[in-house]
Amino acid sequence: MTGSITFSAEGCLVGKKNKRATRSSWLRNFLAIDERVFFISLAQTPIGKLMMTAIAILGTAPYLGYWYSICAIFGAMFAVSCPKSRDLILFALTWLTAFFATALGNVDTLEHITILMNQEHIKTIPPVTLAIGFLAVFSILSSVLLSQVRRFPRSLISRHPLISLLIFEAILCGLGSINLISGLPRVVLWSVIFVLTPYIWFLPYAIQDQRTRNPSSHLFQMASLRPFWSPAYLPFGKGAIFLQKHLSKTDYDLAVTQLKGTKLIIWSNLLMFISNTLSWLLIGHKLLPSMTESIDAFLIGNPYSQSISWAAVILSTIKFSLLTAFWSGLFIGIARLAGYRLPRGCWRPLESRNLIEYFNRFHYYFKELLVDFFFIPTFFKVFREYPRLRMFFATFMAAGIGNGLWHFLRDIELVATQGPINAINSFSSYLFYCIILATSVGISQVRVMMGIRPSSSILGRIYSFVFVWIFVACMHIFSDGSRNHSLGERLLFLGSLFGVS
Helix, strand or coil, X not given: CHXXXXXXXXXXXXXXXXXXHHHHCHHHHHHCHHHCHHHHHHHCCHHHHHHHHHHHHHXXXXXXXXXXXXXXXXXXXXXXXXXXXXXXXXXXXXXXXXXXXXXXXXXXXXXXXXXXXXXXXXXXXXXXXXXXXXXXXHHHHXXXXXXXXXXXXXXXXXXXXXXXXXXXXXXXXXXXXCCCCCHHHHHHHHHHHHHHHHHCCXXXXXXXXXXXXXXXXXXXHHHCCCXXXXXXCCCCCCCHHHHHHCECCCHHHXXXXXXXXXXXXXXXXXXXXXXXXXXXXXXXXXXXXXXXXXXXXXXXXXXXXXXXXXXXXXXXXXXXXXXXXXXXHHHHHHHHHCCECCCCCCCCHHHCCCHHHHHHHHCHXXXXXXXXXXXHHHHCCCXXXXXXXXXXXXXXXXXXXXXXXXXXXXXXXXXXXXXXXXXXXXXXXXXXXXXXXXXXXXXXXXXXXCCCCCCCCHHHHHHHHHHHXXXXXXXXXXXXXCCCCCHHHHHHXXXXXXXXX
C-alpha cells in the first residue's frame, strides 16, 4: 500500500513537471521530427532518404567541399542500404576520401609537406607524390600491424599502443630535427611524420579492439581509422567497439538515427550562422575589436576600455564555443546518416554547474579520448591508497598532459619548420592553460567525489553559471590557438581586465 501511494505521488509530480516542460519546450516538441510517426515512416521511403541526402549535402558542402560531401553522404546512405556489404563500403569510402582529400589539398598533410619542401628548396618531386605515396604505405602497414597485434597480443605495442606510437613519433621527430639531415631526406622523413600524426589517436582504439575476444572485421577496423565522417585529428566515434555498440539494428532505429543526424547538421549550420552574424555585426561593423586586436592595443599602450576588452574576450569565447559545437555536430551528423546513433559531441555546455561537468559536456569525444588513454591507465596504477590524490592526479594527467600533448601533435609541423625549441616556446601559453585547467578540473572532480555539489537554488545556479563561464573566458585568452602573443603578454592582458596594471 505504501509503495502504491509513493508511486502515485511521484507520478503526479512527474505529470506536473511534464506539463510545465511541455509548455516551456514547445519549440523542442515542434522540432522533434525524430519522435513523430509520420517523419519516421517518411525517412524509411526512397523520397525521405533522398530528402535527407539533399539536406545533408547542402548542410555540409560549404565547409567540407562539394565533392567530399557528396561522396560522404551518398556513401553513408549506400552503406546503410547494403548492410551485408557495410564493412567493405565503409572501408572503401574512408580510404578513397582520404586519398582524394590529400590529392586535392583538402587536408593539412599536403600543405605541411609543401611548406617544408619550399623551406628546403626541393623542386625535384611534387609534394602530392610524397603525400599520396606515404599515405598508401601507411594504409598497408596499418593493416599488417592490426593483423600482427591479433597474433601477438602480449607484444609491447599491443599492450601499450599509444605509448609505443608516441615513442616512435618522438624518435622520428628527433631524427628530423638534427642538423645532419637536410634536403630531400629531411623532407621524406617529415612527410612520414605528417602522414602518421593524424592517425596516432585512431590506431590505439583499433589495436585495443584486436585484443578483445570478438574483434570487429579487419575491413571495419581499417574503416575506423580516421573514418570519412571524421576528417580530423580527433576520433569522433572513438573506435570500432564503440561504433558497433551504437549501430542501429532495425529499420525503425535507422530512420530515427538518420533523422537525428539530419537535424544535427541543420543545427550545426544554425550555430555557424549565429557565429558569422556575431562577427559581421560586432567586429565587421567595428563595434567590438577581436580579442587579438584588443591584446595588441593593450601591448602598444593604447588599450580599449576595460568593458570593451571584456566584451572582446567574451565574444571570442562564444565564437570558439560555437565553432566547436558546429564541427562536432557536423561530423556526428554524418556518422548518424551512416547508421551510428553516436552521442553528440557538444551537449548543453551552458548548463554546466561545475568545471568537471563543463569538461564532460563541452567536447565529449575529446574528453573520452583523454579518459581512455590518460585518466584510466593512471587511475588504476598510482596512489591506490590515497583515493582523493589518485582522482586528482588521474584527472590532471588527462586534462593537463593529455590535452597538451594532443594539441602539440596537432601542430607538429611547427617542429619541422621552426625547430623544437621555438615550437615549444610558442606553445607556452597553451601549456599554461593546460596546467591551470587540469588543476581546476581536478579539484572540481575531488569536490564532487567528496559530495560537495553546487546549490540547486536559482541563485546557486546563477553563481555556478557565472563562475564556470568567467573561468572559461579567462582561460580562453591562453587557449585561443593563436601564437601571436607570449605567455607574459597574455598574463598582463588578463591582469588588465581586473584592473591590475
